[in-house]
Amino acid sequence: MRISTARTTRAKMTVSIAALAAGSLILTACSGSSDGAGKLDGTYYVKDINGTSDLGQLVVKGNSVSHHEYNCDGVYEKPSVTSTGEFNKDQSQIIWTVAGDDTRNERTGSESIATSETSISISGSAYVRDNSDAGKALLDGFKTKCKK
Known part of the structure; x- marks a missing residue:
């Protein structure tokens, strides 16, 4: 049962890390300048x-x-x-x-x-x-x- 619990824990951690990474990418993309600053550089x-x-x-x-x-x-x-x-x-x-x-x-x-x-x-x-x-x-x- 321990092997099953360890796999479940690792799977949950992997899903959590992937969700955090995806959330980070979305926030990074959204945190770009909303007023268009930089496009005219x-x-x-x-x-x-x-x-x-x-x-x-x-x-x-x-x-x-x-x-x-x-x-x-x-x-x-x-x-x-x-x-x-x-x-x-x-x-x-x-x-x-x-x-x-x-x-x-x-x-x-x-x-x-x-x-x-x-x-x-x-x-x-x-x-x-x-x-x-x-x-x-x-x-x-x-x-x-x-x-x-």
């Missing part, structure tokens, strides 16, 4: 930012956003303007928390956004993901322009 670009020939760069990491502006003299070295902000809860707006020093900086308050798999539009300006075809073409064009 990446680097995005727009040309002629703020009516200049500068390149606008938007870097998204979770709910944090940083915006940089580059001119030909400082491309990929030091941005001429930097601002930081965060997405609101439903990621329909960016709330700018720190504005850059440049007087042309329009990144203050909050701005409405629209998103797709390859772009983020901020107040009507479409920033394209750097690894998309449009993003690669935009960066190549900016680099070519800056070599002149």
Whole structure:
């Protein structure tokens, strides 16, 4: 009878461990961000930012956003303007928390956004993901322009 009890106990333990593991997986899957944070992570670009020939760069990491502006003299070295902000809860707006020093900086308050798999539009300006075809073409064009 002891053998039967030991087998029953082991079987119950195995079932319990499997149930705990399954529950853990379900909780882990459900504990992912419900507001979509992370799905937009990446680097995005727009040309002629703020009516200049500068390149606008938007870097998204979770709910944090940083915006940089580059001119030909400082491309990929030091941005001429930097601002930081965060997405609101439903990621329909960016709330700018720190504005850059440049007087042309329009990144203050909050701005409405629209998103797709390859772009983020901020107040009507479409920033394209750097690894998309449009993003690669935009960066190549900016680099070519800056070599002149």
